[in-house]
Amino acid sequence: MGLSASLFAAKFGITERDLEGYLSEALSAGGDYADLYFEYLSTSSIGIDEGIVKSANESVTLGVGIRVIAGERTGYAYSDDLSPEKIRKAARVAALIAHGPASIVKTGFTQALKHNLYPMVTSPHEASLAERVDLVKRADAAARAYDHRVFQVIANYADSVREVLMASSDGRLSFDRQPMARMGVAALARETDGVPQQGYSGGGGRVRLDFFLNEKTPEHFAKDAARQAIVQLSAVDAPAGESVVVLGPGWPGILLHEAVGHGLEADFNRKGVSAFSGRIGQQVASPLCTVIDDGTIAQFGGGSRRGSLNVDDEGVPTQKNVLIENGVLRGYLQDTLSARLLKSASTGSGRRESYQHIPMPRMTNTYMLAGQSDPEDIIRSVSKGVYCATFGGGQVDITSGNFVFQATESYLIENGKLTRPVKGATLIGNGPEALKYVSMVGHDLKLDEGVGTCGKEGQSVPVGVGIPTVKIDKMTVGGTAA
Amino acid sequence: MSENLQEMAIAASRRAMELGATGAECTISEGEEFSVNIRMREVENLKQAGSRGAGIRVLVGNLTGSSRTSDLTAQGIETMVRGALDLARITTPDPHAGLPDPSDLGRFSIDLKLYDDSVAGIETEWKIGQATRAEEVALAADPRITNSEGASFDSYLGSRVFANSLGFTGEYRTSSCGLSVVPVAKQDGSMERDYWSSSARQVSRVESPEEVGRRAAERALRRLNPRKVPTQKVPVIFESRTARNLLGDLFDAVDGGAIYRHASFLAGKLGEKIASETLTIIDDATMPGLFGSSPFDDEGVTSRRTVVIERGVLKSYLLNAYTARKLGLKTTGNASRGLAGAAGVGPGNFYVEAGSRSELDLIAGVRQGFYVTELIGASANTVTGDYSSGAAGLWIENGELAYPVSEITIAGNLKQMLMNVEQIASNLEFRSSIASPALLIGEMTISGQ
Numbered sequence: 001m002g003l004s005a006s007l008f009a010a011k012f013g014i015t016e017r018d019l020e021g022y023l024s025e026a027l028s029a030g031g032d033y034a035d036l037y038f039e040y041l042s043t044s045s046i047g048i049d050e051g052i053v054k055s056a057n058e059s060v061t062l063g064v065g066i067r068v069i070a071g072e073r074t075g076y077a078y079s080d081d082l083s084p085e086k087i088r089k090a091a092r093v094a095a096l097i098a099h100g101p102a103s104i105v106k107t108g109f110t111q112a113l114k115h116n117l118y119p120m121v122t123s124p125h126e127a128s129l130a131e132r133v134d135l136v137k138r139a140d141a142a143a144r145a146y147d148h149r150v151f152q153v154i155a156n157y158a159d160s161v162r163e164v165l166m167a168s169s170d171g172r173l174s175f176d177r178q179p180m181a182r183m184g185v186a187a188l189a190r191e192t193d194g195v196p197q198q199g200y201s202g203g204g205g206r207v208r209l210d211f212f213l214n215e216k217t218p219e220h221f222a223k224d225a226a227r228q229a230i231v232q233l234s235a236v237d238a239p240a241g242e243s244v245v246v247l248g249p250g251w252p253g254i255l256l257h258e259a260v261g262h263g264l265e266a267d268f269n270r271k272g273v274s275a276f277s278g279r280i281g282q283q284v285a286s287p288l289c290t291v292i293d294d295g296t297i298a299q300f301g302g303g304s305r306r307g308s309l310n311v312d313d314e315g316v317p318t319q320k321n322v323l324i325e326n327g328v329l330r331g332y333l334q335d336t337l338s339a340r341l342l343k344s345a346s347t348g349s350g351r352r353e354s355y356q357h358i359p360m361p362r363m364t365n366t367y368m369l370a371g372q373s374d375p376e377d378i379i380r381s382v383s384k385g386v387y388c389a390t391f392g393g394g395q396v397d398i399t400s401g402n403f404v405f406q407a408t409e410s411y412l413i414e415n416g417k418l419t420r421p422v423k424g425a426t427l428i429g430n431g432p433e434a435l436k437y438v439s440m441v442g443h444d445l446k447l448d449e450g451v452g453t454c455g456k457e458g459q460s461v462p463v464g465v466g467i468p469t470v471k472i473d474k475m476t477v478g479g480t481a482a
Numbered sequence: 483m484s485e486n487l488q489e490m491a492i493a494a495s496r497r498a499m500e501l502g503a504t505g506a507e508c509t510i511s512e513g514e515e516f517s518v519n520i521r522m523r524e525v526e527n528l529k530q531a532g533s534r535g536a537g538i539r540v541l542v543g544n545l546t547g548s549s550r551t552s553d554l555t556a557q558g559i560e561t562m563v564r565g566a567l568d569l570a571r572i573t574t575p576d577p578h579a580g581l582p583d584p585s586d587l588g589r590f591s592i593d594l595k596l597y598d599d600s601v602a603g604i605e606t607e608w609k610i611g612q613a614t615r616a617e618e619v620a621l622a623a624d625p626r627i628t629n630s631e632g633a634s635f636d637s638y639l640g641s642r643v644f645a646n647s648l649g650f651t652g653e654y655r656t657s658s659c660g661l662s663v664v665p666v667a668k669q670d671g672s673m674e675r676d677y678w679s680s681s682a683r684q685v686s687r688v689e690s691p692e693e694v695g696r697r698a699a700e701r702a703l704r705r706l707n708p709r710k711v712p713t714q715k716v717p718v719i720f721e722s723r724t725a726r727n728l729l730g731d732l733f734d735a736v737d738g739g740a741i742y743r744h745a746s747f748l749a750g751k752l753g754e755k756i757a758s759e760t761l762t763i764i765d766d767a768t769m770p771g772l773f774g775s776s777p778f779d780d781e782g783v784t785s786r787r788t789v790v791i792e793r794g795v796l797k798s799y800l801l802n803a804y805t806a807r808k809l810g811l812k813t814t815g816n817a818s819r820g821l822a823g824a825a826g827v828g829p830g831n832f833y834v835e836a837g838s839r840s841e842l843d844l845i846a847g848v849r850q851g852f853y854v855t856e857l858i859g860a861s862a863n864t865v866t867g868d869y870s871s872g873a874a875g876l877w878i879e880n881g882e883l884a885y886p887v888s889e890i891t892i893a894g895n896l897k898q899m900l901m902n903v904e905q906i907a908s909n910l911e912f913r914s915s916i917a918s919p920a921l922l923i924g925e926m927t928i929s930g931q
Contacts, residue, residue, distance in 0.1 A: 052575075076529040151744070273673075356533065400888060402874070403872075405859065426859055428872040478872070478892070479870065479929065480870075
């Protein structure tokens, strides 16, 4: 596709000459590099609560972000008005970071090669409202039908299409049209007059609407949320202290995101503030662990994972990056700025929340490769421990390396068997140490269902995680039971 | 400009009514943000921009729809209004949907000092100087501070306009600015960071770079070479910063939305003793110059002061018009939303009333205990009250802060934790819309070695 076929040409009359002009304005006081990020984002969301479709929202936001880099300094400005005067004004504000004679912008653009991970003709956002509202109604009905103890259900469905145009002073031009859809169900259950418990399930991706009709239906998420709430009704207090921990496959991969992923983002390492700084080539995990960050994973006929992108938010094609290979730290996640300063190449990891934000190195889909063990053998090998099936969120202090994640559905393992469910608890470990205790890795790698959103320095981006069943010989479980 | 935004909001509501709405409410905001980051004495990022946005929520009988746009042209607004009306038609009737009762609409009449010209007047060079100085002070504080994640100075000027079809129109301007720094301390194999920040609605109330740099450095240094203590049950003191986090969890439990869904452990407890007698918690959106203040809430309801917990007794939930109607109560003026959508419930200045003893006194009264300076991934289950969080801080031995502790968790249940609030310190400071002095909780479970 050429610029003339893009939404930005059609709706706002933007030409390649205009882009060169804005970039020249941005470099009018010097600087090594400038880029433009045009964004047009349409979203819609529908919610059901108490069996009533109480909310239906939509939004349109558009704007352009302009960045000028001079050495390690970044100047940034944005405008939500795409008139030439306002864009030029923003370019001059971004240019304030540099002090010198104007730098030259390369004439003529080359379109970056990119993947075609979500070639859908119609995104869910363009489907009829009636079809989409049906999804939350079905979820509500299915969660209530699962068990008579379910008494409250909230189901939400949200989708969006983000059109982006990126142009840089070194002549890179990229476009992308990025669809996204997701649904989530929360259920509350209680015994007659008992204490309520909750369950949550959700998923999606850069998928067509038929993903929710054929692949992961509203009933699938609803039953899972209701099941979790029911399980919690008989949960006992979680243990307190160090324990053997077995992570189930899928979303528990958030362990990798927190324990190693953030610590390997190049900005932290360039600055020497990560617990992983300067440790490339060192053993930071058990030899059973190989951890990948891959922004190119497709799924379900004509769609991709939630964390996948054709190009990152700097216009660089995403790729598959090996972070840890057989326990040895291999590489960092680079954006163009870190790559330039570390004399390395971008790994397609430059991401941002919107045109109002400066890009930085981020994860896409982070997962551990499958191992050899039978998941059942892994559980059988534990005489006393905790099995974590589902998690809430997680967080990391990248400098000390300490990370946490919240187990929301877990079970005691007693003599090689899952016995009683336990209440939610936070687990804590130290990034460069925790994975050294991985002693078994299952052959059942599973990616999560598409619910992850990662926050860093106030910016949220969609991500994916995945992990096979994994046994960790030592981790601290934050329960209350002696 | 502002006149125009008010007129635009009134016109959008009126247009929705012309097109068949039976009620409408429109919010418009505009703002200018500035931030500069300094790292290792050099400017790292400098960001400056302004943006605007509008949102509308319409009622068609008991149906509601809403829509938001950053395109404030006449055509953009028309598309927004029509979009909201189309969306309303796919919802199902909700007998409790509606605008607030007209008699609740209004504004707090005293000047709340939410905007100060001083913020608009500061020069970029001065802001860069403040951040540079704060980092310099932190780096110079001790030879073990060899690195920094940077210092920043941010400022924001904004304006918020709200109009509804009941004839309410209101507007207020806000300003804020703040300074923060994140030094990194290193010794032997241990590396730790911490931060200090200070922000205010007027420039003169922001702490000096010397103060911000010094406190950040102190905090990072005292975390070096932490130990992991054994698993045990001990008294826990939440310092002011972490107590605020705990209070945020409590806010979620008195939010009317959680109450009417029975999704809070405090549902049905109005009038009951739910906490220690030492504890009084207030929500007050009418305190001049603070971040949780505003003349009216996001539905146009007059701001006020509400006693939430009085000497341990639950006196009030916090409500917007919808949750109040669901519970057969009156709104407390706590409606909160972005630009569009049904309003949620948000805090005014939600705070724990200060006690009379100093924080040092609290520490002095503990033989063995944990002083929490950082919560990581704090997770309270609002439904059950179960609480479990990663934590770092200092171990208390014989009434003194003895050594740093990290990679542990603290756990309990908010129901018991509230009953076990034994002491409240006097150090109440309003650094954000949620504020608390240090709190001593009689017993929690520490998970460590």
